[in-house]
Amino acid sequence: MWLALMIGNSRLHWGLFEGETLCQTWDTNHLPESSLQQLAIGQSLDDLLKTISPSPPLPLPSSPPPPLLLASVVPKQTALWQIYPNVRIITLEQVPLQGLYPTLGIDRALALWGAGKTWGFPMLIVDAGTALTFTGADANQNLNGGAILPGLSLQLAALANRTGQLPNVELPQQLPQRFALTTQEAMQSGVIYTLLAGIKDFVEAWWRSYPESKIAITGGDRTLLVNYLQSQFPEIANCLIVEPNLIFWGMREIVIRH
Ligand SMILES: Nc1ncnc2c1ncn2[C@@H]1O[C@H](COP(=O)(O)OP(=O)(O)O)[C@@H](O)[C@H]1O
Ligand SMILES: CC(C)(COP(=O)(O)O)[C@@H](O)C(=O)NCCC(=O)O
Numbered sequence: 001m002w003l004a005l006m007i008g009n010s011r012l013h014w015g016l017f018e019g020e021t022l023c024q025t026w027d028t029n030h031l032p033e034s035s036l037q038q039l040a041i042g043q044s045l046d047d048l049l050k051t052i053s054p055s056p057p058l059p060l061p062s063s064p065p066p067p068l069l070l071a072s073v074v075p076k077q078t079a080l081w082q083i084y085p086n087v088r089i090i091t092l093e094q095v096p097l098q099g100l101y102p103t104l105g106i107d108r109a110l111a112l113w114g115a116g117k118t119w120g121f122p123m124l125i126v127d128a129g130t131a132l133t134f135t136g137a138d139a140n141q142n143l144n145g146g147a148i149l150p151g152l153s154l155q156l157a158a159l160a161n162r163t164g165q166l167p168n169v170e171l172p173q174q175l176p177q178r179f180a181l182t183t184q185e186a187m188q189s190g191v192i193y194t195l196l197a198g199i200k201d202f203v204e205a206w207w208r209s210y211p212e213s214k215i216a217i218t219g220g221d222r223t224l225l226v227n228y229l230q231s232q233f234p235e236i237a238n239c240l241i242v243e244p245n246l247i248f249w250g251m252r253e254i255v256i257r258h
């Protein structure tokens, strides 16, 4: 048994593997530094994870502690997890894609590698996380490049936090009225419709270069976005591979399948 941990800017993403088989995945909040210190005095990861919700879907062995494979885009959290007695950090050099630039997010590289190895290259990944990213590779597994923009929640939070009068607004399950007549819907409409147009624009630009490429969408907002796209641009939504575990597949490719 081994654990995969992808540390994103909003959440921790956990994967429990038995060999090559991904048995369980769950998401938690970041662990506070104080509780991580417990690892240094021998608290088991199982007990530690029980202190945050949701606790692991099944008990983790404490001796020996399961190997932990860690990929992180949050340096402070990465440093904290070094305490764990059996941790291996996945870094960009270990991802067999060509042409990676040194500051590329390991999450982007792993998702692209995991999807490309599963469905073939060329491949474009849309990761709807804290940030929304596009990351593409050509048929020779060379990084073509990508783009970064604030994710749906981040955009709404920015409006609420950086203005005097705009409220905190949730993401609606259904598409809002485009020309809205309430402040809340106007914020939702502005963020959602421009993001959908942006996704369509990037996808069409990608298909102009790689008409045969598959496109996969992952990240916490993937389902919401695919539902919105289904209403606005069904011809795009119907072509997207929706898969939350791309990063875990990328990690597995590196540690198990080389
Ligand atoms: N339980 C949740 N907690 C936080 N964000 C969530 C949750 N469920 C869905 N989301 C959505 O997922 C987005 C974060 O995506 P995620 O892939 O978890 O981020 P990251 O990998 O950057 O930590 C948030 O913007 C939010 O809209
Ligand atoms: C863009 C990201 C913050 C996305 O991470 P996430 O939203 O999943 O937390 C992450 O991929 C990152 O820190 N990238 C480094 C810069 C780059 O990719 O060029």
Ligand SMILES: [K+]
Pocket (backbone or CB within 6 Å): 008, 107, 127, 128, 129, 130, 219, 220
């Ligand atoms: K993400």
